[in-house]
Amino acid sequence: MKQRLLGTQGLPVSAIGLGCMGMSEFYGPLNEHESIATLHRALEKGITFLDTADMYGTGENELLLGKALSGKRDRVVLATKFGIVRSPDRDFRGVNGRPEYVRSACDASLRRLRTDRIDLYYQHRVDPQTPIEETVGALAELVREGKVRHIGLSEASAKTLRRAHRVHPVTALQSEYSLWSREVEEEILPTCRELGIGFVAYSPLGRGFLTGQIQSPDDFPEGDYRKFSPRFQGENFTKNLELVRGIMEMAKGKGCTPSQLALAWVLSRGTDIVPIPGTKKQSYLDDNIQALEVVLSREDLLRIDRLFPLHAASGERYPEAAMKTLDSTA
Numbered sequence: 001m002k003q004r005l006l007g008t009q010g011l012p013v014s015a016i017g018l019g020c021m022g023m024s025e026f027y028g029p030l031n032e033h034e035s036i037a038t039l040h041r042a043l044e045k046g047i048t049f050l051d052t053a054d055m056y057g058t059g060e061n062e063l064l065l066g067k068a069l070s071g072k073r074d075r076v077v078l079a080t081k082f083g084i085v086r087s088p089d090r091d092f093r094g095v096n097g098r099p100e101y102v103r104s105a106c107d108a109s110l111r112r113l114r115t116d117r118i119d120l121y122y123q124h125r126v127d128p129q130t131p132i133e134e135t136v137g138a139l140a141e142l143v144r145e146g147k148v149r150h151i152g153l154s155e156a157s158a159k160t161l162r163r164a165h166r167v168h169p170v171t172a173l174q175s176e177y178s179l180w181s182r183e184v185e186e187e188i189l190p191t192c193r194e195l196g197i198g199f200v201a202y203s204p205l206g207r208g209f210l211t212g213q214i215q216s217p218d219d220f221p222e223g224d225y226r227k228f229s230p231r232f233q234g235e236n237f238t239k240n241l242e243l244v245r246g247i248m249e250m251a252k253g254k255g256c257t258p259s260q261l262a263l264a265w266v267l268s269r270g271t272d273i274v275p276i277p278g279t280k281k282q283s284y285l286d287d288n289i290q291a292l293e294v295v296l297s298r299e300d301l302l303r304i305d306r307l308f309p310l311h312a313a314s315g316e317r318y319p320e321a322a323m324k325t326l327d328s329t330a
Contacts, residue, residue, distance in 0.1 A: 001046025002292060004274050006198030009171040011120065011150050013077050015267065015292060017049030018042045018285070019202060019278030023064055024057030025090075027208075027280070028221035032064065035280045039068040043075055045289055051174075051202070051276045053081035053124055054109050058090055062112035073115055079200075080109050081124035081154060081174075084325075095325055097127030099138035106142055122152040122174055126327035132156075132164050140168040152200070155328040158191035170197050175328055177201035177273070179210060179247065179262055179304070180231070180240065180313035188328060193272065204266045204275035205259055206231075206313075209240060212248040212258035228319055236315035246307040256294050259284075263291035265304055 002015040021027075023035035039050070050069075052061045062080060069076060082105035085093040102123075109118060121142065123135055142148040150171035153164060164170050173192050175184050181203065192199050205211055207226055213219070217227070217237055226232045231240055244258070251261040259277075266275045277288045296304070316323050323329065 004271055006172045008196030009150055009169055011171050013049035013274055014047045017051055017274055017276035018047050019276040020052045020061055021056045022278045023280045024061035026225045028224045036068045038280055038282050038285055041282045041285055049077045051079045055084040055086050058086050059112055062109055066112055066114035077119045079120035080118055081122040083124040095125045095127045097130040097135035099134055102138035106147055118148050120150045120152050121148040122154045124154050125325045126156050126160055132160050133167050136164045136167040155326045157327050158187045160327050161191055165195050172198040172200050174200040174202055176203045178204045178206045179308040180206045182310045199273045201266050201273055201275040204277050205262055210262040212244055230315035239314040243308055243312055257287055259287055260291040260294050264294035264296055268296050
């Protein structure tokens, strides 16, 4: 497995990580046995970078990783997040970046993950009611105490990144980045590079849409949150499907899957970028790893730009309420 460094803080991770969210919520039926098998296969294949959050399944995803990594903790770079608050019945209660909450959330995550340190601890969403300096100050204390090795932000704006980085070095920014979500290229990604902050691309397969396997809204199983996502509804779905068909045709010509082509494109955007495609199935994991072998020529990249230019996708990334929590779009 190829390795990449996240930013100038020197955190080495596998060139492709594994997003674990869908193993516990949001993407239809769950299968703990298959999820754990997928995690173990990831380790066998050399994937060392695992991504979770305390709000995935309201803690259940962290519990799953704690169980799966028993006896294997030292083989992985473990990333988790805090800040999105949910009730026990999984209702969303807002965002919290207050220092006392940062500390309590960290301690709770450490217990669920069965570990004594978090390798990369992100603020999941920026709290507009708490100055970022206070939140990052609390994270810096956790670093000094050894509970956290590196800190990160998720969906933060360039302005917030600069303010945070002045308090304590930010190792990584995690934001959505894929062929149909390229907005970070305008200001956020250049700011990361200026400051020496690594970039972690979540949803690099467009929540599965760029795989080419979703051809109808009816393809989503019960309990799949994509049924309510603007990009998967009505005219937006139809327009976005046309974009994906161009990628499917190109992938066929290159002898790879659409997923591999989409991931290879993200990987080609710079060695400081690490995609974390999410899956709960071993077969999809194997397919994603093969993206590392796909070579894109200059002509390929120009063709992809024509097929999927900036702002090509129809519809917002999230429903209206969730969009309001994104500091990156402020």
